Amino acid sequence: MSILAEAFLKNRAEQLPADVSDQFIVPPFFGRISIFADTKSVRILGGRGCGKTMFIRHFCHSTTFSPRKRNIDDEVLKSVGLYLRPDTGFCSLMTPAWLGEEEARLAFSHYVALQLLSEAHQAVENIARADLSAGPLDARDLKLSPALSLQFSREVSVVGQLGAFVEEKLAELELWVRNPKRCTAPIFLSFASVLPRLAEDMAKKLPRLADLSFRAFIDEFENLGEQQRMIVCDAIKHPSLRLAVHIAHKRDAVTDFKTSSDERIVELHDLRKIDLEQELSEEGEFQLLAAELFLLRLHLQGVNFDCREFDPERLHDQSHLTYRLSERYRNAVVGRVRELLPSLTSTEIAKHVMEDEPLKRRLTEMIDKGLGKHGLRGTVTAASLVDPAKARASVVMGALMNRSGDPAPIIKAFRALKSDKADKAGDDPFYKSGGWVDNNLYGCLFHLYAGLPQRANLLYAGFYRFCELARPSLRYFQELCHVTLLLAFQRSERQDIEPVSHEFQALAASQVSDAMFEDVPQLGLHGEKLREMVRRLGALFEAFNRRPAQSEPEINHFSIDQSDKAGLSDAAIQLLKEARTWSVLYEEPDTKSKSDHDIAQSDWVLNRIFAPHFSISYRKRRKVTLKASQVNAILCHSSLVFESLLKEIVTPEQESPGTTGQLF
Known part of the structure; x- marks a missing residue:
């Protein structure tokens, strides 16, 4: 038994463990990006909630060598991902004004080196415990070369000792950065040289690691200072066969990729780009991914939802992408979520207006004002221009009667429609392609609901409309789902799920929208x-x-x-x-x-x-x-x-x- 709403409580990658092997869904666009097949650096773009961090985590060692995975191929040893999200508060202290220009530069490179070495050490630990198809691979007792050991002040002789060394050196660095005049400066390491040397050492001594390289993913690159970004750009401009540096940042948050020299990073020549926001803007692909995310979260929460085509294990492996992109699978998965988060068509909402007394009264008053504008109140009644059997035409009459010009032809056309004497040849002004209903129905419905702000606006209810409101942000979509399930089922424990009413969904959309507006100052x-x-x-x-x-x-x-x-x-x-x-x-x-x-x-x-x-x-x-x-x-x-x-x-x-x- 589970609390349904809690399935969507954690909608940020920072709230999840480093191993996202059971959370990450290979996105539909994955087949279009082959850029991780080479060693060129990558720039990952996207706005809030587009999944940049989750995307990066998928390529890092905690996920690659997850204990959940079986028969991991040695091919993944060619590229071991290391994750770094800089501590912006600490990095902001490493400035020329505080430490001196050269010291600030060396200190930041040292900080990155220690963080990535810590990740490399943890990667070795994960590899040692991983279920590799070619058998166990334990590099923890691998001896370092004298040259590399010298880099570590001869305090590290085997790979397994890196963890303790890094922990001590990070503490030493923090003390010095905060008290540069009272503490002795540490011996600085360069991440651009020490990481490739470590990979080279391991490659020489273990044949299965002959092609080993590290891929450093630097998240929230925009939060680094200008001088610090230059140091990272230096490593991108002058790559090593054993180390590739990738960066992730919000769109347009960084526009100048200058190195420490007069050179700049040039797209295509120095790095490739993945624009997650652009990729997720594709309507059909976002719907599929959102539907899969909805069902996956319910599955992880232990909730039954009855969709035989859905297999959570296929979500995490690129080899199953063809199956997931098939029409049969898409229709089954998206269709099931549409059943659970149903929506009304514009035609159905127009009929609802006819049945909802306040909405119908607002429409009638709207038509009456139009009649008054044209001086027709004595000859035509508003009630006569509202017909539940012709709901869509009735709704758009509210706008048509308020426009300038002669209303007589419009009234005549509506009366013909009511008496079923409308032109059957396809020239009916209400329903022909590009006619009054096509052009005005949605606008009129939004206008009617806007006048009754306490009414749940059904135009915002439904899975498809949730996707339209949220796209390209999966975080917004999850928040819409969380509030919807909280309203519909509160905190009751359930082991299954039933379709949610349109009213609860519409109310959730309003509450989330209000909350997001209030969140903007942050x-x-x-x-x-x-x-x-x-x-x-x-x-x-x-x-x-x-x-x-x-x-x-x-x-x-x-x-x-x-x-x-x-x-x-x-x-x-x-x-x-x-x-x-x-x-x-x-x-x-x-x-x-x-x-x-x-x-x-x-x-x-x-x-x-x-x-x-x-x-x-x-x-x-x-x-x-x-x-x-x-x-x-x-x-x-x-x-x-x-x-x-x-x-x-x-x-x-x-x-x-x-x-x-x-x-x-």
Whole structure:
């Protein structure tokens, strides 16, 4: 018996053990990346929650030589992964101002060397205990060469003594860094030379390790100081056959890869790139991975969910990727999760509006206001333009009646639809391709729900919609699942799971969205500015959503007028980059532009996880093009300037009566 919600309680790799062999799911895009087949360095990019750390952990020794694995091939001994997440607080002390320029550089390289040697020692321990197909391999008693032993001040004679040596030297380094004037400086090691020498020693003395190399993964590379990043870039620029250095960081958090000399790291020549955020942005692949993650977490929690095609053991091995990408498997796994997290179609939600008295009343009032605008209240009643049997058409009538122009043809078309006298040749204005329903139904539904904020908005409920809100962040998806199961089953113990109601899912989406909005100030050094930016953009899109005419429904992103791009202030450009780094905004190519490099050639999409907080659409359908001066005002100017701008962009006459004051 298990508490269902706890299956998704740990949604950060830092909360998991170093061995993630039973947690890591080989992603669908794995077959497209062969870059780990050579010794070239790799740069791993991705925003918060994209799984950078989990991805790296998969390649490191704790997972590679996991006690859970059987018959491990000696091939993996060619590349032993070492993980390093620098202690940023400690590294921040190793500055020229505190230690002196040369000492700071040597101290950081020494720190990295000790951390990686500790990892190498633990890797040797894991290899000794691993179930290798060619038999045991214990290198702990392997003697070091005199040259390497000298590097360790002759305090280490065999590999197995490295652990104690490193522990002592790390303590010694910490004392000196914190008290440089009172303690003697340690004898510094260089990670770029000592790690390859260790691998070379082991390779010479053990034939099975003849091709041994270490791969050092440096996580959160952006948190290192500029001089420290240069030292790492030196190792990338001048690689060794026995050591490859890989880095992981948030997108755009590091833009200059300068070495200690005048050289810089050049992509393709010096390193390759994996953009996890870009890979996970593929809708179909994210859905499959999210569905597998959902079922895996339930499986690890001991919960039954009845899906015969799902085999957790196949998730962790690349050899089973073809099976997992088959149509049969995808349909079974994704289909099962869709059953457990069901959603309503837009047609079904429109019918729900007809059955929900407050929503139906809001629709009727909306139509009535439109009739009043055209002076038709005495001749046509709003109730006559609402028909439960024609739910979708009735919902969009709310917008159509509030638009300028002659409403007579629209009323005539609706009456023909009600009496089943509509054109059967496919020219019916409501249901033809690109007709009134296609273009307006979602926007009208979002508008109706926005007027009843206490109502659970069913447009956010369901596995597919959870994926749309979360993509490309698996962390957001897990949080949506955690809150959903907590609401649906509370903390009751269960051994199976049943479908969750749409209302609980919609409520969970709202709660998670609110929580993520409140979390924005914690993002980096400019968190408060980022939250104000999110609030203002949300208010802008919310204002468009409140227009009863819905002439341009579902506006939820913006672009910057290309001809006006020079007018962007430095502060606005910096905040846009910060927002992109922390995945508050996503910069996506404008399909009408030929370049995706220029800031003005892009669409700027507010992270969809914020959509429920502002009651706006998560679908990328329409945008507003802003002038540079308007972007400057939204991002950097005072609240009074923004409020004035908002009234200018979304004019009062476009608003529902009585709503303009609520925009601020």
